[in-house]
Amino acid sequence: MRNLLSVCCLLLLCAALGSAARDENDTKSRRSSMAGAPTTAAARANPYEGNPDAAKAGRKLFLRHCAECHGEDLRGVGKAPALDSDQVTQAPGGELFWFLTNGNLRSGMPAWSGLPEQKRWQIVTYLKLARKMPAQ
Amino acid sequence: MPNLILGRRRRAPQPVPSPFPSRSWKLVARAAVLAASILIFCGGAWAQGRPYFVAYNHHMEEPGALEISVNPVFASQAGGNDFLATWVELEYGAKAWWTTEFYLDSQTTRNESTLFTGVRWENRFRLLWREHWINPVFYIEYVDINDADKIMKDVVGHDSEADHATPNDIARRERKREIEMKLILSSTVKGWNISENIVAEKNLTNEPWEFGYAFGASRPLALAARPERCVLCPENFVAGVELYGGLGDRYSFGLKDTSHYLAPILAWNLPNGTTLRVSPTFGLNDNSHRFLLRFGISREFGGFGRRVANLFRGKKP
Numbered sequence: 001m002r003n004l005l006s007v008c009c010l011l012l013l014c015a016a017l018g019s020a021a022r023d024e025n026d027t028k029s030r031r032s033s034m035a036g037a038p039t040t041a042a043a044r045a046n047p048y049e050g051n052p053d054a055a056k057a058g059r060k061l062f063l064r065h066c067a068e069c070h071g072e073d074l075r076g077v078g079k080a081p082a083l084d085s086d087q088v089t090q091a092p093g094g095e096l097f098w099f100l101t102n103g104n105l106r107s108g109m110p111a112w113s114g115l116p117e118q119k120r121w122q123i124v125t126y127l128k129l130a131r132k133m134p135a136q
Numbered sequence: 137m138p139n140l141i142l143g144r145r146r147r148a149p150q151p152v153p154s155p156f157p158s159r160s161w162k163l164v165a166r167a168a169v170l171a172a173s174i175l176i177f178c179g180g181a182w183a184q185g186r187p188y189f190v191a192y193n194h195h196m197e198e199p200g201a202l203e204i205s206v207n208p209v210f211a212s213q214a215g216g217n218d219f220l221a222t223w224v225e226l227e228y229g230a231k232a233w234w235t236t237e238f239y240l241d242s243q244t245t246r247n248e249s250t251l252f253t254g255v256r257w258e259n260r261f262r263l264l265w266r267e268h269w270i271n272p273v274f275y276i277e278y279v280d281i282n283d284a285d286k287i288m289k290d291v292v293g294h295d296s297e298a299d300h301a302t303p304n305d306i307a308r309r310e311r312k313r314e315i316e317m318k319l320i321l322s323s324t325v326k327g328w329n330i331s332e333n334i335v336a337e338k339n340l341t342n343e344p345w346e347f348g349y350a351f352g353a354s355r356p357l358a359l360a361a362r363p364e365r366c367v368l369c370p371e372n373f374v375a376g377v378e379l380y381g382g383l384g385d386r387y388s389f390g391l392k393d394t395s396h397y398l399a400p401i402l403a404w405n406l407p408n409g410t411t412l413r414v415s416p417t418f419g420l421n422d423n424s425h426r427f428l429l430r431f432g433i434s435r436e437f438g439g440f441g442r443r444v445a446n447l448f449r450g451k452k453p
Contacts, residue, residue, distance in 0.1 A: 056363035064409075068201075068438035078442060102266045105232040113267050114185075114195035116327045118360035119371075 033107070034091060037098035046093035047118075048125045055133060058126025061119055065112070074130055079108055084131055096124045187374045187403035189415055189430045190289065191352030193331040194271035194322035196262060197229035200441035205411075205434030209287060212427045216301030217246040221253075221286040225434075228441070233262040243286045248304045254281025254312075256289075260320070267324075275318035275333075283310035288428070290316065292337045293346025293385045294393045296423035313340040328355045329376075344387055350380035354401065365407050374403040381420070395424035403432075410435050 048054030063072060069080035076082035088096070100120050103111035112120060126133075186193050189207065197203060208222040221243035230236050239256035258277040284307035286300050315338050322331040335348035354376025361371050381396030383389060399417035406412070413432035419425045 053363045054360075057361040060363065060365060061361055068198075077439075103232060105262060105265050108199045108232050110196065110198045110229075110232045111267060113271075113324050114193075114329075116356055116359035118327075122361055 033104045033109075034087070034095060034099045037095045041098040042092050042095040044094035044097060046097070046121050046124055046128075048121050049093065050129070051125060052129075054122045054125040055129045056126075057119075058122040058124070059130075059133070061115070061123050062126055065115070066123070074127075083127055088127055089131055093121075093124050093128065096127060097121060100124065185374075185403070185405070185411055185434070185436075186352075187354045187376050187401050187413060188331070188350075188352040188378050189399070189401070189413070189432065190291075190380045190397075191331050191333050191350040191378045192260065192273065192275065192318065192320045192322075193329050193352065194262060194273050194320060195329075196232065196260065196273075197227050197235040197436075198438065199229040199232050201229045201436055201438045202440035203227040203434055203436040205432055207287075207430065207432040209431075210429045211286065211288075211300070211425050213300055213425065214297060216303075217248055219243055219245040219286055219300065221288070223287045223289065233265075235260045239289075241281060241285050241287050243284065243304075245284075245286075245304050251284060251304060251308060253285035253287075253308070254279070256281070269323055271322050273320035273322065275316075275320055277316040277318075279312065279314040279316060281312050281314075283307040283312060285312075290335055290337070290348060290350075291380050291395060291397065292316075292335055292348035292382050294388075294423075295348075295382050296393070296395045297419070297425045298423075300425075314338060315340065327359045328353060333380075344385040346385045347383040347389065348381060349383055350378060352376060352378040354403075367407055372405045372407070374401075374405070376401045376403075378415075381424075393423060394421075396420040397424055397428070399428075399430070 062070075066083075069077055070083050071077050071080075074082060074084040082088075097120055099109075100112045100115075100123060102113075103109040105111065112123075115123075186195060189209075203225075205225045205227070206222065207225060208220055210218070210220050212218050221241070223242075224240045225237060226239075227235060227237045237256075237258040237260075239258070241253045241256070242251065243253055244250040256277055256279045258275065261274045263272045263274055283299075283302065284304050288295075317336050319334045320331065321333075322329060324330075329352070331350075331352040333350040333352075335350065337346045337348070338344075339346075354374050357370035357373040357375060359371075362369055366372070378399050378401060379397070380399075382394035384392065384394055396419070397417050398420055399415045401413065401415040403411055403413045411432070411434045413430075413434075415430040417425075417428035417430060419427065
Protein backbone atom coordinates (compact mmCIF):
# COMPACT_ATOMS: atom_id res chain seq x y z
CA MET A 1 0.00 0.00 0.00
CA ARG A 2 3.03 2.23 0.38
CA ASN A 3 3.09 2.16 -3.42
CA LEU A 4 -0.33 3.70 -3.60
CA LEU A 5 0.75 6.47 -1.28
CA SER A 6 3.87 7.13 -3.34
CA VAL A 7 1.78 7.27 -6.51
CA CYS A 8 -0.50 9.83 -4.88
CA CYS A 9 2.41 11.96 -3.68
CA LEU A 10 3.90 11.77 -7.16
CA LEU A 11 0.61 12.93 -8.66
CA LEU A 12 0.57 15.94 -6.36
CA LEU A 13 4.18 16.74 -7.16
CA CYS A 14 3.47 16.56 -10.89
CA ALA A 15 0.51 18.89 -10.43
CA ALA A 16 2.67 21.40 -8.56
CA LEU A 17 5.47 21.25 -11.14
CA GLY A 18 2.93 21.41 -13.94
CA SER A 19 1.49 24.55 -12.44
CA ALA A 20 4.90 26.20 -12.30
CA ALA A 21 5.48 25.33 -15.96
CA ARG A 22 2.06 26.63 -16.90
CA ASP A 23 2.72 29.93 -15.15
CA GLU A 24 5.76 30.45 -17.34
CA ASN A 25 3.65 29.86 -20.44
CA ASP A 26 1.33 32.65 -19.43
CA THR A 27 3.30 35.41 -21.01
CA LYS A 28 0.72 35.63 -23.82
CA SER A 29 -1.06 38.96 -23.88
CA ARG A 30 -4.19 39.24 -21.74
CA ARG A 31 -6.13 40.44 -24.75
CA SER A 32 -6.01 36.95 -26.15
CA SER A 33 -7.67 35.35 -23.10
CA MET A 34 -10.62 37.76 -23.08
CA ALA A 35 -10.95 37.71 -26.81
CA GLY A 36 -11.05 33.88 -26.72
CA ALA A 37 -14.85 34.02 -26.33
CA PRO A 38 -16.72 32.07 -29.03
CA THR A 39 -18.63 34.49 -31.28
CA THR A 40 -22.06 33.35 -30.05
CA ALA A 41 -21.03 33.94 -26.42
CA ALA A 42 -19.46 37.32 -27.22
CA ALA A 43 -22.65 38.40 -29.02
CA ARG A 44 -24.91 37.84 -25.98
CA ALA A 45 -26.67 41.01 -24.91
CA ASN A 46 -26.45 42.30 -21.36
CA PRO A 47 -29.98 42.34 -19.88
CA TYR A 48 -28.93 45.18 -17.56
CA GLU A 49 -27.07 47.27 -20.16
CA GLY A 50 -26.63 50.82 -18.80
CA ASN A 51 -28.90 50.19 -15.81
CA PRO A 52 -27.57 52.29 -12.88
CA ASP A 53 -29.12 50.05 -10.16
CA ALA A 54 -27.54 46.99 -11.72
CA ALA A 55 -24.21 48.84 -11.85
CA LYS A 56 -24.55 49.68 -8.13
CA ALA A 57 -25.29 46.03 -7.35
CA GLY A 58 -22.32 45.15 -9.57
CA ARG A 59 -20.09 47.49 -7.58
CA LYS A 60 -21.21 45.76 -4.35
CA LEU A 61 -20.39 42.36 -5.85
CA PHE A 62 -17.08 43.63 -7.23
CA LEU A 63 -15.99 44.78 -3.76
CA ARG A 64 -16.91 41.37 -2.32
CA HIS A 65 -15.38 39.12 -4.92
CA CYS A 66 -12.89 40.97 -7.07
CA ALA A 67 -11.35 43.93 -5.23
CA GLU A 68 -8.89 41.74 -3.31
CA CYS A 69 -7.07 41.04 -6.59
CA HIS A 70 -8.02 43.94 -8.85
CA GLY A 71 -8.08 46.70 -6.22
CA GLU A 72 -11.08 48.68 -4.96
CA ASP A 73 -10.14 51.41 -7.44
CA LEU A 74 -9.88 48.84 -10.31
CA ARG A 75 -6.22 49.70 -10.79
CA GLY A 76 -5.02 46.10 -10.41
CA VAL A 77 -2.80 44.44 -7.80
CA GLY A 78 0.23 42.27 -8.65
CA LYS A 79 -0.61 39.83 -11.44
CA ALA A 80 -4.25 40.95 -11.65
CA PRO A 81 -4.55 43.68 -14.30
CA ALA A 82 -6.35 47.01 -14.00
CA LEU A 83 -10.01 46.82 -15.03
CA ASP A 84 -10.53 50.49 -15.81
CA SER A 85 -8.59 50.07 -19.04
CA ASP A 86 -10.08 50.65 -22.50
CA GLN A 87 -9.52 46.97 -23.13
CA VAL A 88 -12.14 46.14 -20.47
CA THR A 89 -14.54 49.09 -20.65
CA GLN A 90 -14.75 48.91 -24.46
CA ALA A 91 -15.04 45.12 -24.62
CA PRO A 92 -18.44 43.74 -25.71
CA GLY A 93 -20.54 42.82 -22.65
CA GLY A 94 -20.89 39.24 -23.88
CA GLU A 95 -17.13 38.85 -24.06
CA LEU A 96 -16.67 40.09 -20.49
CA PHE A 97 -19.49 37.82 -19.31
CA TRP A 98 -17.87 34.82 -21.00
CA PHE A 99 -14.51 35.66 -19.46
CA LEU A 100 -16.01 35.99 -15.96
CA THR A 101 -17.78 32.66 -16.35
CA ASN A 102 -14.65 30.79 -17.46
CA GLY A 103 -11.87 32.82 -15.87
CA ASN A 104 -8.35 32.05 -16.94
CA LEU A 105 -7.44 29.22 -14.61
CA ARG A 106 -3.92 28.98 -15.99
CA SER A 107 -2.98 32.50 -15.01
CA GLY A 108 -4.87 32.90 -11.75
CA MET A 109 -8.18 34.46 -12.76
CA PRO A 110 -10.87 32.31 -11.06
CA ALA A 111 -14.00 31.12 -12.87
CA TRP A 112 -17.07 32.90 -11.49
CA SER A 113 -19.66 30.39 -12.67
CA GLY A 114 -20.55 29.93 -8.99
CA LEU A 115 -22.23 33.32 -9.09
CA PRO A 116 -25.67 33.26 -10.75
CA GLU A 117 -25.78 34.66 -14.32
CA GLN A 118 -27.71 37.73 -13.17
CA LYS A 119 -24.94 38.65 -10.73
CA ARG A 120 -22.28 38.17 -13.41
CA TRP A 121 -24.21 40.51 -15.73
CA GLN A 122 -24.52 43.04 -12.91
CA ILE A 123 -20.72 42.96 -12.51
CA VAL A 124 -20.30 43.40 -16.28
CA THR A 125 -22.65 46.40 -16.13
CA TYR A 126 -20.52 47.89 -13.37
CA LEU A 127 -17.23 47.30 -15.22
CA LYS A 128 -18.61 49.03 -18.31
CA LEU A 129 -19.90 52.03 -16.32
CA ALA A 130 -17.26 52.20 -13.58
CA ARG A 131 -15.33 55.09 -15.09
CA LYS A 132 -18.53 57.15 -15.31
CA MET A 133 -19.76 56.32 -11.80
CA PRO A 134 -19.08 58.76 -8.94
CA ALA A 135 -16.17 57.61 -6.74
CA GLN A 136 -17.46 55.94 -3.55
CA MET B 137 -49.39 9.95 52.52
CA PRO B 138 -46.34 10.68 54.73
CA ASN B 139 -44.85 7.42 53.54
CA LEU B 140 -45.23 8.49 49.97
CA ILE B 141 -43.50 11.78 50.65
CA LEU B 142 -40.74 10.01 52.51
CA GLY B 143 -40.36 7.59 49.65
CA ARG B 144 -40.06 10.42 47.20
CA ARG B 145 -37.54 12.20 49.39
CA ARG B 146 -35.37 9.15 49.52
CA ARG B 147 -35.16 8.94 45.73
CA ALA B 148 -34.78 12.64 44.97
CA PRO B 149 -31.11 13.42 45.77
CA GLN B 150 -29.64 10.92 43.30
CA PRO B 151 -26.63 12.54 41.54
CA VAL B 152 -27.23 13.24 37.86
CA PRO B 153 -24.13 12.28 35.87
CA SER B 154 -22.80 15.11 33.80
CA PRO B 155 -23.20 14.31 30.09
CA PHE B 156 -19.65 15.43 29.36
CA PRO B 157 -16.48 15.32 31.44
CA SER B 158 -16.68 18.92 32.62
CA ARG B 159 -13.05 20.05 32.07
CA SER B 160 -12.66 18.84 28.52
CA TRP B 161 -16.18 19.97 27.64
CA LYS B 162 -15.39 23.49 28.88
CA LEU B 163 -12.17 23.45 26.91
CA VAL B 164 -13.98 22.48 23.72
CA ALA B 165 -16.68 25.09 24.35
CA ARG B 166 -14.05 27.82 24.92
CA ALA B 167 -12.10 26.83 21.82
CA ALA B 168 -15.31 26.85 19.75
CA VAL B 169 -16.32 30.31 21.07
CA LEU B 170 -12.81 31.65 20.36
CA ALA B 171 -12.78 30.19 16.84
CA ALA B 172 -16.29 31.49 16.14
CA SER B 173 -15.41 35.02 17.32
CA ILE B 174 -12.25 35.09 15.20
CA LEU B 175 -14.28 33.96 12.21
CA ILE B 176 -17.06 36.48 12.79
CA PHE B 177 -15.08 39.57 13.73
CA CYS B 178 -11.92 39.50 11.62
CA GLY B 179 -12.03 41.17 8.21
CA GLY B 180 -12.80 38.68 5.48
CA ALA B 181 -13.79 38.27 1.85
CA TRP B 182 -16.62 36.37 0.18
CA ALA B 183 -16.13 32.93 -1.22
CA GLN B 184 -18.35 31.53 -3.97
CA GLY B 185 -18.57 28.77 -1.38
CA ARG B 186 -20.17 25.39 -1.53
CA PRO B 187 -23.24 25.07 0.62
CA TYR B 188 -22.87 21.30 1.01
CA PHE B 189 -21.28 19.47 3.93
CA VAL B 190 -20.56 16.20 2.13
CA ALA B 191 -20.97 16.71 -1.63
CA TYR B 192 -18.54 18.83 -3.65
CA ASN B 193 -19.13 21.02 -6.65
CA HIS B 194 -16.60 22.35 -9.18
CA HIS B 195 -16.13 25.76 -7.58
CA MET B 196 -12.62 26.13 -6.26
CA GLU B 197 -11.14 28.42 -3.64
CA GLU B 198 -9.82 31.63 -5.22
CA PRO B 199 -6.04 31.47 -5.62
CA GLY B 200 -4.21 32.82 -2.56
CA ALA B 201 -7.38 32.82 -0.42
CA LEU B 202 -7.64 30.92 2.85
CA GLU B 203 -10.98 29.79 4.20
CA ILE B 204 -11.24 28.64 7.79
CA SER B 205 -14.32 26.80 8.96
CA VAL B 206 -15.58 24.95 11.99
CA ASN B 207 -18.16 22.23 11.36
CA PRO B 208 -19.79 20.49 14.30
CA VAL B 209 -22.15 17.56 13.79
CA PHE B 210 -24.46 16.34 16.52
CA ALA B 211 -25.65 12.75 16.22
CA SER B 212 -28.15 10.59 18.02
CA GLN B 213 -26.70 7.14 18.63
CA ALA B 214 -28.69 3.93 19.06
CA GLY B 215 -26.99 1.38 21.34
CA GLY B 216 -24.45 3.95 22.52
CA ASN B 217 -23.99 7.53 23.57
CA ASP B 218 -24.96 10.56 21.51
CA PHE B 219 -22.00 12.60 20.34
CA LEU B 220 -20.80 15.90 18.95
CA ALA B 221 -18.02 15.55 16.39
CA THR B 222 -16.28 18.59 14.91
CA TRP B 223 -13.90 19.23 12.09
CA VAL B 224 -11.85 22.35 11.60
CA GLU B 225 -11.08 22.95 7.94
CA LEU B 226 -8.37 25.11 6.41
CA GLU B 227 -8.97 25.50 2.68
CA TYR B 228 -6.42 27.23 0.49
CA GLY B 229 -6.55 28.17 -3.18
CA ALA B 230 -3.12 27.01 -4.38
CA LYS B 231 -4.05 27.81 -7.99
CA ALA B 232 -7.28 28.76 -9.72
CA TRP B 233 -7.53 25.05 -10.71
CA TRP B 234 -6.14 23.47 -7.50
CA THR B 235 -7.57 23.72 -3.99
CA THR B 236 -5.86 22.09 -1.03
CA GLU B 237 -7.43 21.51 2.38
CA PHE B 238 -6.27 20.41 5.80
CA TYR B 239 -8.67 19.03 8.41
CA LEU B 240 -8.44 18.47 12.16
CA ASP B 241 -11.09 16.09 13.53
CA SER B 242 -12.33 15.74 17.10
CA GLN B 243 -15.35 14.51 19.00
CA THR B 244 -17.06 14.52 22.38
CA THR B 245 -19.18 11.50 23.27
CA ARG B 246 -21.74 11.92 26.04
CA ASN B 247 -20.69 10.19 29.29
CA GLU B 248 -17.36 9.22 27.73
CA SER B 249 -14.64 11.64 26.66
CA THR B 250 -13.49 14.37 24.32
CA LEU B 251 -10.70 13.50 21.95
CA PHE B 252 -8.75 14.53 18.92
CA THR B 253 -9.32 11.88 16.27
CA GLY B 254 -6.95 12.72 13.43
CA VAL B 255 -6.10 14.73 10.34
CA ARG B 256 -6.95 14.74 6.65
CA TRP B 257 -5.24 16.35 3.69
CA GLU B 258 -7.35 16.84 0.62
CA ASN B 259 -6.61 18.13 -2.88
CA ARG B 260 -9.01 18.98 -5.67
CA PHE B 261 -8.02 19.56 -9.28
CA ARG B 262 -10.22 20.95 -12.02
CA LEU B 263 -9.77 18.75 -15.05
CA LEU B 264 -10.92 21.17 -17.77
CA TRP B 265 -9.92 24.80 -18.27
CA ARG B 266 -13.34 26.01 -19.39
CA GLU B 267 -16.92 25.74 -18.17
CA HIS B 268 -18.93 22.91 -19.71
CA TRP B 269 -22.30 21.29 -19.19
CA ILE B 270 -20.58 18.91 -16.81
CA ASN B 271 -17.42 20.03 -15.07
CA PRO B 272 -15.21 17.24 -13.76
CA VAL B 273 -12.95 17.64 -10.74
CA PHE B 274 -10.52 15.02 -9.41
CA TYR B 275 -10.31 14.73 -5.64
CA ILE B 276 -7.67 12.91 -3.65
CA GLU B 277 -7.37 12.78 0.11
CA TYR B 278 -5.01 11.22 2.61
CA VAL B 279 -6.69 10.35 5.91
CA ASP B 280 -4.88 9.56 9.17
CA ILE B 281 -7.48 9.08 11.89
CA ASN B 282 -8.40 6.63 14.62
CA ASP B 283 -11.52 4.50 14.81
CA ALA B 284 -13.17 7.00 17.18
CA ASP B 285 -13.49 9.53 14.33
CA LYS B 286 -17.18 10.36 13.90
CA ILE B 287 -17.37 13.42 11.66
CA MET B 288 -18.98 11.45 8.80
CA LYS B 289 -17.56 13.72 6.12
CA ASP B 290 -18.02 10.77 3.79
CA VAL B 291 -20.13 7.67 4.01
CA VAL B 292 -18.66 4.71 2.13
CA GLY B 293 -18.67 0.91 1.97
CA HIS B 294 -20.69 -0.66 4.76
CA ASP B 295 -20.36 2.30 7.16
CA SER B 296 -23.18 2.12 9.67
CA GLU B 297 -24.43 3.64 12.90
CA ALA B 298 -23.13 0.62 14.84
CA ASP B 299 -19.52 1.66 13.98
CA HIS B 300 -19.94 4.66 16.27
CA ALA B 301 -21.23 2.71 19.27
CA THR B 302 -17.78 1.40 20.22
CA PRO B 303 -16.65 3.26 23.38
CA ASN B 304 -13.98 5.92 22.77
CA ASP B 305 -11.40 4.18 24.96
CA ILE B 306 -11.44 1.15 22.69
CA ALA B 307 -12.04 2.85 19.34
CA ARG B 308 -9.20 5.35 19.74
CA ARG B 309 -6.63 2.55 19.87
CA GLU B 310 -7.18 1.56 16.26
CA ARG B 311 -5.48 3.80 13.74
CA LYS B 312 -6.78 4.09 10.17
CA ARG B 313 -4.81 5.37 7.24
CA GLU B 314 -6.81 5.76 4.07
CA ILE B 315 -6.64 7.16 0.60
CA GLU B 316 -9.87 8.49 -0.77
CA MET B 317 -10.58 9.51 -4.33
CA LYS B 318 -13.60 11.18 -5.83
CA LEU B 319 -14.76 12.08 -9.25
CA ILE B 320 -16.81 15.22 -8.87
CA LEU B 321 -19.19 16.11 -11.70
CA SER B 322 -20.90 19.43 -11.36
CA SER B 323 -23.21 21.53 -13.52
CA THR B 324 -24.87 24.91 -13.36
CA VAL B 325 -28.42 25.06 -14.72
CA LYS B 326 -30.61 28.16 -14.39
CA GLY B 327 -29.07 29.22 -11.09
CA TRP B 328 -29.02 25.67 -9.72
CA ASN B 329 -25.88 23.78 -8.93
CA ILE B 330 -26.22 20.04 -9.47
CA SER B 331 -23.34 17.89 -8.26
CA GLU B 332 -22.67 14.18 -8.38
CA ASN B 333 -19.72 12.64 -6.57
CA ILE B 334 -18.45 9.09 -7.00
CA VAL B 335 -16.29 8.02 -4.07
CA ALA B 336 -13.66 5.27 -3.77
CA GLU B 337 -11.79 4.76 -0.51
CA LYS B 338 -8.97 2.39 0.37
CA ASN B 339 -7.75 1.61 3.84
CA LEU B 340 -3.99 1.28 3.45
CA THR B 341 -3.93 -2.00 5.36
CA ASN B 342 -5.14 -5.05 3.55
CA GLU B 343 -8.79 -4.03 3.14
CA PRO B 344 -10.82 -3.84 -0.05
CA TRP B 345 -11.75 -0.67 -1.93
CA GLU B 346 -14.98 0.80 -0.59
CA PHE B 347 -17.39 2.91 -2.60
CA GLY B 348 -19.90 5.64 -1.97
CA TYR B 349 -21.84 8.42 -3.61
CA ALA B 350 -23.05 11.95 -2.88
CA PHE B 351 -25.51 14.13 -4.75
CA GLY B 352 -26.17 17.77 -4.11
CA ALA B 353 -28.52 20.38 -5.55
CA SER B 354 -28.65 23.98 -4.42
CA ARG B 355 -29.78 27.43 -5.52
CA PRO B 356 -29.57 30.94 -4.08
CA LEU B 357 -32.99 32.23 -2.98
CA ALA B 358 -32.52 35.23 -5.31
CA LEU B 359 -30.33 35.26 -8.39
CA ALA B 360 -29.69 39.00 -8.72
CA ALA B 361 -28.11 41.28 -6.12
CA ARG B 362 -29.77 44.36 -4.66
CA PRO B 363 -27.94 47.64 -5.12
CA GLU B 364 -27.72 48.25 -1.37
CA ARG B 365 -25.89 46.28 1.29
CA CYS B 366 -28.31 43.92 3.02
CA VAL B 367 -28.17 41.19 5.63
CA LEU B 368 -31.45 39.29 5.48
CA CYS B 369 -32.19 39.62 1.76
CA PRO B 370 -32.80 36.41 -0.24
CA GLU B 371 -29.64 36.85 -2.38
CA ASN B 372 -27.61 36.03 0.77
CA PHE B 373 -29.26 32.64 1.31
CA VAL B 374 -28.62 29.39 -0.52
CA ALA B 375 -30.98 26.46 -0.03
CA GLY B 376 -30.28 22.94 -1.12
CA VAL B 377 -30.38 19.28 -0.40
CA GLU B 378 -27.83 16.50 -0.38
CA LEU B 379 -28.13 12.75 -0.51
CA TYR B 380 -25.22 10.46 0.29
CA GLY B 381 -24.39 6.95 1.30
CA GLY B 382 -22.29 3.82 0.90
CA LEU B 383 -22.20 1.43 -2.04
CA GLY B 384 -20.45 -1.54 -0.44
CA ASP B 385 -16.98 -2.68 -1.34
CA ARG B 386 -15.09 -4.48 -4.07
CA TYR B 387 -16.42 -7.88 -2.99
CA SER B 388 -19.97 -6.86 -2.16
CA PHE B 389 -20.86 -3.90 -4.30
CA GLY B 390 -24.41 -2.60 -3.93
CA LEU B 391 -26.84 -1.28 -1.39
CA LYS B 392 -26.91 -4.29 0.95
CA ASP B 393 -25.83 -3.37 4.51
CA THR B 394 -25.11 0.24 3.66
CA SER B 395 -26.32 3.49 5.20
CA HIS B 396 -27.83 6.54 3.48
CA TYR B 397 -28.73 10.08 4.43
CA LEU B 398 -30.94 12.86 3.09
CA ALA B 399 -30.14 16.39 4.23
CA PRO B 400 -31.74 19.74 3.46
CA ILE B 401 -29.25 22.62 3.78
CA LEU B 402 -29.49 26.32 4.35
CA ALA B 403 -26.47 28.62 4.00
CA TRP B 404 -26.44 32.29 4.93
CA ASN B 405 -23.70 34.54 3.62
CA LEU B 406 -23.34 37.53 5.92
CA PRO B 407 -22.14 40.79 4.32
CA ASN B 408 -18.99 40.71 6.50
CA GLY B 409 -17.77 37.57 4.74
CA THR B 410 -18.89 34.95 7.28
CA THR B 411 -21.01 32.03 6.11
CA LEU B 412 -23.29 30.11 8.44
CA ARG B 413 -24.69 26.75 7.40
CA VAL B 414 -27.13 24.33 8.96
CA SER B 415 -28.31 20.94 7.82
CA PRO B 416 -30.72 18.63 9.65
CA THR B 417 -29.87 15.18 8.32
CA PHE B 418 -32.12 12.16 8.28
CA GLY B 419 -31.00 8.55 8.14
CA LEU B 420 -32.85 6.63 5.43
CA ASN B 421 -32.54 3.08 6.70
CA ASP B 422 -31.86 1.00 9.81
CA ASN B 423 -28.09 1.14 9.34
CA SER B 424 -28.08 4.95 9.41
CA HIS B 425 -28.11 7.29 12.38
CA ARG B 426 -31.70 8.36 12.83
CA PHE B 427 -30.79 12.06 13.00
CA LEU B 428 -27.74 14.27 12.59
CA LEU B 429 -27.59 18.02 12.92
CA ARG B 430 -24.73 19.68 11.09
CA PHE B 431 -23.58 23.26 11.53
CA GLY B 432 -20.85 25.19 9.78
CA ILE B 433 -19.30 28.60 10.27
CA SER B 434 -16.69 29.73 7.81
CA ARG B 435 -14.75 32.79 6.84
CA GLU B 436 -12.62 33.49 3.82
CA PHE B 437 -9.44 35.56 3.97
CA GLY B 438 -8.69 36.77 0.46
CA GLY B 439 -5.10 37.50 -0.54
CA PHE B 440 -3.77 35.42 2.37
CA GLY B 441 -0.97 33.87 0.30
CA ARG B 442 0.18 37.25 -0.99
CA ARG B 443 0.23 38.74 2.51
CA VAL B 444 2.29 35.86 3.88
CA ALA B 445 4.70 36.08 0.92
CA ASN B 446 5.07 39.84 1.48
CA LEU B 447 5.84 39.24 5.15
CA PHE B 448 8.74 37.01 4.16
CA ARG B 449 9.95 39.49 1.56
CA GLY B 450 9.94 42.21 4.21
CA LYS B 451 7.20 44.17 2.40
CA LYS B 452 4.04 45.54 4.01
CA PRO B 453 1.60 42.59 4.24
